[in-house]
Amino acid sequence: MKKILVLLFFITTTITGFTQSDSIFIREIYDEALEKGEAYENLRSLCKDIGSRITGSAEAEMAIKWGEKLLHSYGFDKVYLQEIKVPHWERGTKEAAWIINEKGATFKLDILALGGSVGTNGLIEGEVIQVENIDALKKLKKEQVHGKIVFLTQAFDQKQIMTGKAYGACFPIRGQGANEAGKLGAKAVVIRSLSSTTDHFPHTGMMSYEEGINKIPGAAMSTENADLLTKWLKNGKVVLKMEMDCKTFPDVISYNVIGEIKGKDEKIISWGGHLDSWDVGEGAHDDGAGVVHSIEALRILKVLNYQPNHTLRCVLFMNEENGNMGGKSYAKLAKEKNEEHICAIESDRGGFLPIGFDIDGSIEQVKMINEFKNLLSNFELYRFNKGFGGVDIRPLKEYYPNMIQLGMTINSQVYFNYHHTNNDIFENVNKRELELGAAAMATMIYLMDKNLK
C-alpha cells in the first residue's frame, strides 16, 4: 500500500505543471477582471456606440476605428491594422413574407434573409412544400418541387447536452438549402430558424451558392412561425408570398485590428474574437463578448506588468460571419512574414459562464492542458476536452500544423436563443460572466506563455 501511495505521489507531482506563483498570479488576473474590469463597459460601447457591424458596412468601419482607438488607449507595444479584402452583402430595405391558406386566411411571418442570399426581384409566390432536412430534400423529384417554395423544418435535437452539436446538425438546412432546392427548380427556400428555443425571433446566418447554380432566395422564419406554418400545412395547401431586396456587392477593403505586447523571443501566441457581426441586434454575444474578452485579457496582463516569454498578440478578426477573410488572410500573412506561431486561442461562443477550453491539438497537447486542471478548478474551469479552437484561428493550423489551438468553452445552453437575432443585445450579457470569460482567457494565455517553449 505504501508503495502504491509513493507511486501515486510520484505520478501526481510529475503531471502537475504549475507552481505556487502561477496560482498567485492567476488570482491577481481574476481580481483585476472582477474588481476593476473594463470588459463590460467596452461591450456596452461596442454594442451601443457602434451597433451591429456586418462586414463591408459603415458600422464595420466604425468598429475598426473603435477597436484601434481602444487598443491604443491601453498603451500596448504595437497597435496596427491588417488590410484584407472582404465580401459585401446588404440586407436592403425590403424583407417581408406572408402565408395564405385555402380559405384565404393571411399571416405575416417574422423573417430574415439568410446572409449571402439573392433578393426576390419583387413579390414572388409559391405553394409551400414542407421537407424535414437536406437528405429528405435530395430524395424529392423535380416535378414535386418545381415552382414551389421549399420549407425546411429540421429542429434542434434537444437531447444534445451541448447545444453546439444540435446547431451543427441543423446547419445544412441553412447552408445548403438554397442549393438543393434550387437544383429541383424551387422558387425560394425558407427554413425554421436554427434555435434552441421556441420564440418569435428569426435567426439569420450564412448560406452560400455552389458555382454555376440557379440562385434562389433563402430566408429564416422564427421557430414559432415555423410551428404555425407546419400546423397550417396539416390542414391543406398554403401559399407563401415574399419579397427581399438583399444583394451582394463587389468585395471591399477592410481590416483586422491587432494589438501586441513584445516577448523575450519572436514566437507568437495570438488570440481573438471577431469584430464583425450580423446586421441584426448588436452582436453582443456573437461576438462582441469575444472581442472584449480578447482586449481585456491583454489589458489585464499589461496592468499586472507581466513580461511575456513570447509575443502576445490580440487580434480582432473581420468577416468571420460571411467569408472568414479575416482569419484566412491573417494566417496567410503570418506565413508570408515567416512568423513562428505556437498557440492560438479564440472566444466566439458568447459571453456566458466560461467552463473550460476545447483543445485542437495532439494527445500530448491535450495532456499538457489537463495538467492545469487542479489549478483551474479553483476558478471554476473544469472542461478541457479535445475539440475545436475557432473559425478565425483555424486557417493558421494549415500553415502551422503542430501549433496548439484552444477554443474557450462557454455554457452553451442559452447561446442559441440569441445567436444571429435582433435579441443579441448588450442587456442579455451578464457582467460577471463576461468578466470571468476575460479572466479565463488571460489565464490561459499566461499559462501557455509560461509553458510553451
Added chain:
Amino acid sequence: MKKILVLLFFITTTITGFTQSDSIFIREIYDEALEKGEAYENLRSLCKDIGSRITGSAEAEMAIKWGEKLLHSYGFDKVYLQEIKVPHWERGTKEAAWIINEKGATFKLDILALGGSVGTNGLIEGEVIQVENIDALKKLKKEQVHGKIVFLTQAFDQKQIMTGKAYGACFPIRGQGANEAGKLGAKAVVIRSLSSTTDHFPHTGMMSYEEGINKIPGAAMSTENADLLTKWLKNGKVVLKMEMDCKTFPDVISYNVIGEIKGKDEKIISWGGHLDSWDVGEGAHDDGAGVVHSIEALRILKVLNYQPNHTLRCVLFMNEENGNMGGKSYAKLAKEKNEEHICAIESDRGGFLPIGFDIDGSIEQVKMINEFKNLLSNFELYRFNKGFGGVDIRPLKEYYPNMIQLGMTINSQVYFNYHHTNNDIFENVNKRELELGAAAMATMIYLMDKNLK
C-alpha cells in the same frame, strides 16, 4: 513502466463505481427531461397560476394544493401532507422611504421591508449614519447612533468566484443589523441590498430579533439607491423618512407536501426544494426551480419504470425563507417515526446551469461521489466538492449524523441578481437549464439508490 500501467489500470477500475447500464439509464433520464420534460410548464404554473407564496399567506395555501394535486397526477405510490406550525409575517400595505438633503432635495427610495421586521408605526424620520458593516457598527458609541437611522453598506466582494461566498459575508448586515443598531438606540436600520449587481431592485430576506431587544424596523434599498445615498452623504447631512406597516401574526398551521415511490427496503432517500418563497416576484429561481426539479426527478424515475432499492421521497418543504419550520419538523417527525434516512439532496440555488453537487459528508462519502465523476462529466457535471447540502435538509443531519447530504451546485454568477426581488420571475428561467437541473437531480438520486446500502 508496464508495471505502472498495470497498477494504474487496477486503480482506475477499482475507483470506478459505475457500469455500462448506469450510463445507459442516465442517458434515458436526460432524454426524458430534455425531450418530454414537464419541469418548465410546472414552473410556469407555480409562478403564474399561484404566484409568490410566503409562509402563512393564501398563496402558500394555494401552493400546497397545487403541489399535492400535481404529485397525485403522476400516480406516485403515496402522496401526503405533513402538518407543521409556521410563523406568519405580512408586509402590509405601506412601504415607502425618502431621503432629504440639507438643501431640501428629496428622493424616493426603492425599498422592501426585511422579513420579520416590525413596522414603523407611522412616518418616522432620522438623520442617516452610514456604517460599512456589523463590526464597524459594534464599535460605535450610543451617542453617535441614538435617534438616527443606521445605513449599512457592505457590498458583495466581487473577487469571490462563487457568489454564495460574497452573499454569506454580507449576510450579517441583514440578519443582525437591526439588533446591533437597536442596542445603540437607532430608530431604524436600512441596508444596501445583498446583490451581485447594481440595479434598482431592492432585495428582501430574513432578519430576526434577539430575545428581549428593542425592536427597530429594518429595510433594504436597491444597490443603485445605496450608491446614491452614499454620494449624498459625502456632501452633507441626509434625513431619511420611512413608513412600513409590516407585522408578525401568531403562528399558523401549514404543510410540507410529500410524494413517494416505495423501495425494496424501508431506508429512505429524500430530496426537495422549498415551496414557500418571499412575497415579491414569483419565487421562480428561489425556489420554484428547486420544487419543479424535485418533482420532475421523481416523475422521470417513475416514467422510466425504475424499481428503487430504497424509498424515494420528494419533499416540498414549507417555510425555508423565514423559520425553516418545514425542514426542522420533517427531521423531527422522521426521528419520531424511527425512519432510517441514508441520503438527502436539496435544490435551492436557482434554475440556472447545474454544474455538480456539494457534499456534506465524510471523506469516504466525498470519495464515493467522486467515483461518478467520469460518468457525470458526459452530462457536463464536473464539481463534486465537500460543502453544504441545504437549509431544508440540514436538520436531518442532527438526527442522522452519518447520512450523506448533497446540495445541487448551480451556476451562481447571476443568481443573486434575482434573489428575493420582484425580478425573480418565470421569464428569467431558461427552459434547458431548468431541465438539466431536473435530470441532474434524478441522476444523483438514481446513483445513490443503486450505491448506498
